[in-house]
Amino acid sequence: MQETDILIIGGGPAGLVAALTAKKFYPSKKIILIREKEELIIPCAIPYIFKRLDDIEDDLISKKILSENNILTMIGKVEKLDKSNKSVFLGDGNGIKYDKLILALGSQPTIVPIEGINKKGIFFIKKDFNYLKKLKEEVLKAEKITIIGGGFIGVEIAEELSSIQPFKDISIIEKEDHCLGSVFDRDFVVLAEEKLKEKGVKLVNGRSVKRIFGAEKVEGLVLEDGTKIETELIIVAIGARPNTELAEKAGLKIGERGAIEVDEYLKTSENDIFAVGDCAETKDFFTRDYIPAMLASTACLEARVAGSNLYELKILRENKGTLATFSTFINDSFFAVSGMTEEAAKRQGFEVIVGESEGFNRHPAKFKDTGKFKLKLIFAKNSGVIIGGEMTGPKDQSEIINLIALAIQKKVDAYELSFLQIATHPLLSSPPTAYPVISASLKAINKLIMR
C-alpha cells in the first residue's frame, strides 16, 4: 500500500490550491493529489467556451503546475475512506495511507424533478470535458435555446450564446421575479436585465417549468401558467449540491445544509481530515449562518486555510466566515456585489444607511472610451461600518468591488472611507473630486449626521 504525508482528493481549484499551499508551508512533506479526470476544467469560465474561447481545450487548468511543485498526481475515483486506518481506496482496489487528508470533492448539478428532464437535448453544467464538448456541438447546431435558471451561470451562458452568429433565439426562464434577484438589490437587477435584453436575450421571469415535451428529443417546455415555449436545446443552470457521499459513508459529520461539517480551520469532525471548497459547509461572514455559497474564490481561500493548518493550527489563519463577493459581466458592463445588499441587510434585521454614487470612469468624461458607473454602499446605521456594496460599470472599475470587500473585512466605517487616499488618473478612473467609494460614503455620512 502506497503511503503519503498529505493526500488531497479532488483536482478543481480547491484541491489545486490546497496542494500548492501545503507544499509551501510543509515543503518536506510528500503530497499526492488524486483526481477523477485527466482534464481539469476551469469552472468559472464554462459559460465562455461557446464563443469567447475558441476551444474547450482553452478552458483547462494547466497540469504542469503540480509536477513543477513536486506534487504527485493520480487519476482515479476514490471509492472508500477508512478513517480509523487513515487510508483511502480507489476503484481498482489500490489503497493509499495518509497522515493528513484534504477532501476537495466539489459539487454537482442539482437534480430537478421536472417531467421530461431526461429527454435528449437537455444539458446540465458539468465540469466534464467530454460532456461540455458535446454540449458545445449541440449549442452551435441549435437555433432556439432555453436556459432554465437566471442565476449567475444561467445569465452568463445566455449572454455568451447571444453573441454567436448567426444569432440564435435565447431565453432564460427564472422562477423568481428577476434574474440575479437573490444576489443584487432590485435597482441593480433591473440594469442587469436591461443589458441582457440589449443582447437580445428573452427573459421569462416569475414562472416555473412544469414539464418538458418532445418525442425522444426535447421539442419544448410548458410553464406552470400553461405557456408553451418551443426549443431545441435546454441548459439547466439552477444550482449545485455538494459531493459528500465519500465523507458520509466514512462517518464524517454532515452539516444541516448537507455539506461536510468543518470548523474555522476547515477541519472535519475527524482530526486529520479537512474539507474545502463546494463539498464543505460555508458560514456567513456577518451572521455565521450556513449559506449555500459555492464560489471558486471562496474555495481557494478555504484551501489556503486548510493547506497551512495541517500540522498545527494557526490562530491568524482561520476562516471566520465567508464574505460572498461576486462579479459578472453582461454586454459591456460588470455587475458586482460584496457582502450584504440593502434588501438582504434589512431582511436580516440590520438597520442600514445607504450611500449611492453615479458618474463616469474618466475625467473629464469627454474621453471617447468613457462609461457610466453606479455604486451603492451599505453601512450599519449606528456604527457607520460598511457591510456591503454593489456596483456596475465599465470593466476597468471592476476591481473596486475588491477594495469594498477589503473594507468590509476590515470593518472600515463611512468616515474612514470618505477620507480614503487613492490614485486617480484621467485615462483610468473617476475624478479625485468624485471617486465612487468616497462620494457614496460622503452621501451616507450626510444622512448619518443629518438625522
Add this chain to the structure above:
Amino acid sequence: MQETDILIIGGGPAGLVAALTAKKFYPSKKIILIREKEELIIPCAIPYIFKRLDDIEDDLISKKILSENNILTMIGKVEKLDKSNKSVFLGDGNGIKYDKLILALGSQPTIVPIEGINKKGIFFIKKDFNYLKKLKEEVLKAEKITIIGGGFIGVEIAEELSSIQPFKDISIIEKEDHCLGSVFDRDFVVLAEEKLKEKGVKLVNGRSVKRIFGAEKVEGLVLEDGTKIETELIIVAIGARPNTELAEKAGLKIGERGAIEVDEYLKTSENDIFAVGDCAETKDFFTRDYIPAMLASTACLEARVAGSNLYELKILRENKGTLATFSTFINDSFFAVSGMTEEAAKRQGFEVIVGESEGFNRHPAKFKDTGKFKLKLIFAKNSGVIIGGEMTGPKDQSEIINLIALAIQKKVDAYELSFLQIATHPLLSSPPTAYPVISASLKAINKLIMR
C-alpha cells in the same frame, strides 16, 4: 463691504471640493468662492488635450456644480488678506469679510535658470486655458518636440504627443538616470521606459540641459556633456512650487519647504484660516516628514478635511499624513504606486520583505483581450504590515492600487492579505488561484516564515 460666512480662494479641484464639502456640512452658511479665471482646467488631464481630447474645452471643470449647490462665485484676483480684520481685497479694491477662510491657491511651474529659457517656443504646464490653447497650436505645427523633465507630466505628454499623426520626433530629457526614477523601483521604471520606446519616444537620461539656443525662437538645446539636440518646441515639466505670496504677505507661517504651514485639520497658523491643496504643506504618511507631493487626489482629501472642520474640529476627520498614491498610463499599460517603494523604504531605514506576483488579467489566459501584470508589495519585516505596492498591467486592473492604498491606510498585514476574500471573474480578473495581491502576499509570507 460684502460679507460671507465661508470664503474660498481658488477654483481648482481643492477649492471646488472645499466649497462643496463645506456646503454639505454647514448647509445654512453663506459660501463664496473666488477664482482668478473664468475657465477652470482639469489639471490632471492637461497631457491629454493634444490628441485624446478633441478640444481644450473638453478639459474644463463644469461650473454649474457650484451654482447648483448654492455657492456664489466671483472672478478676480485676491491681492490682499487682512487677517486681523478677517477680510480680503480684490485687485479692483472690493473687499469681502469672512468668518472662515480656505486658501486653495494652487501652484505654478518651477522656475528653471537655464540660459535661453525665455525664448519663443518654450512652454510650461500652466493651468491656463488660453496659454494651453496656444501650446496646442504650436505642438500641432511642430515636428521636433523636446520635453524637459521625465516625471509623470513629462512622460504623459510625451506619450500623448507620440500618438499624433503624422508622427513627430519626441524626446524627453531627464537629468536622473531614468524617467519616473524617483517614483518607482528600478524594475518598474525599466518597464515604463520600454512602453515609451514602443511609442517611439526618445529618452535622453542622466544629463541636464545646459543652454537653449536659437535666434528669437528656440532652435535647439545643448546638454551638459555638449550634446546638441535640435528642436522646434520645448515643454518644461520639471515640477511646481506652491503659491504662497498672499499668505506670506498676510503673515501666515510658511513651512520649511516653502508651503503654507498647516496642522492635521489643515488649519494655518491663524485660527480661522485653512489652506488646502498644492499651496499647503504635506507630511508623509509613514514618517511625517515634509514631502513635495502635489496631487489632485491629495488636494481633494485635504479639502474634505478642511471643509468639514471649519466650525468645530472632528477627531475622526483629520489628515494624519499623505499616502502618495499615483497612477499613470503609458501605451497600453497602467503604472501605479502607493506608499513606499522598496528603494524608498530601504533609504528611509525600514527593513522590508517583498512579495512579487506576475500573471494575467483573465482566466483562462486564452481570452483574446488577455494582458500581463506585474505586482510588487512591500511589507515591514517584523510586523508584516504592508507599507507599499507597485503595479503595472492592463487598464482593468488599475483599481487594485486603491485596494493596496486602503490596505496600507488600515495597516493590514501580509497574513490578512493572503486570506483576502475577493471576487474574481474569467472576463474581469486573474484567477482565484492566483489573485495578484494574494499571490504576492503569500510569497512574502513564505520569506517571513522561512527565514
